[in-house]
Amino acid sequence: xxxxxxxxxxxxxxxxxxxxxxxxxxxxxxxxxxxxxxxxxxxxxxxxxxxxxxxxxxxxxxxxxxxxxxxxxxxxxxxxxxxxxxxxxxxxxxxxxxxxxxxxxxxxxxxxxxxxxxxxxxxxxxxxxxxxxxxxxxxxxxxxxxxxx
Numbered sequence: 829x830x831x832x833x834x835x836x837x838x839x840x841x842x843x844x845x846x847x848x849x850x851x852x853x854x855x856x857x858x859x860x861x862x863x864x865x866x867x868x869x870x871x872x873x874x875x876x877x878x879x880x881x882x883x884x885x886x887x888x889x890x891x892x893x894x895x896x897x898x899x900x901x902x903x904x905x906x907x908x909x910x911x912x913x914x915x916x917x918x919x920x921x922x923x924x925x926x927x928x929x930x931x932x933x934x935x936x937x938x939x940x941x942x943x944x945x946x947x948x949x950x951x952x953x954x955x956x957x958x959x960x961x962x963x964x965x966x967x968x969x970x971x972x973x974x975x976x977x
Contacts, residue, residue: 881935
């Protein structure tokens, strides 16, 4: 069951003889812990996806290099053939460049999207940790006040 920061803030525990019901507090903390673990797993999955995208970009760069090498070879061969063959080779080269650029743009777009999602998740994680820390600190202050009474 997903838990929201608002639910964490509004969670109230029943009073027992010597403070809060220990089982209820532990249950709540376990639920919060499970949520954080799920976020961490999701973050790890997204980090893995970023690595995969980086590998794809590297593959595309290698393909572009191969295509550029092919272009050089094709240009040398095109110089040796008639004008018709030269025009055909230039058309093939132009189409290849367009395709390589399209692949590269798609990979960069996917990488940017994954990075943005990763930033959002990191931000959400920081907010959750901060809110959880604040909640724990407020409970600690409350416990300290209860101990002084």
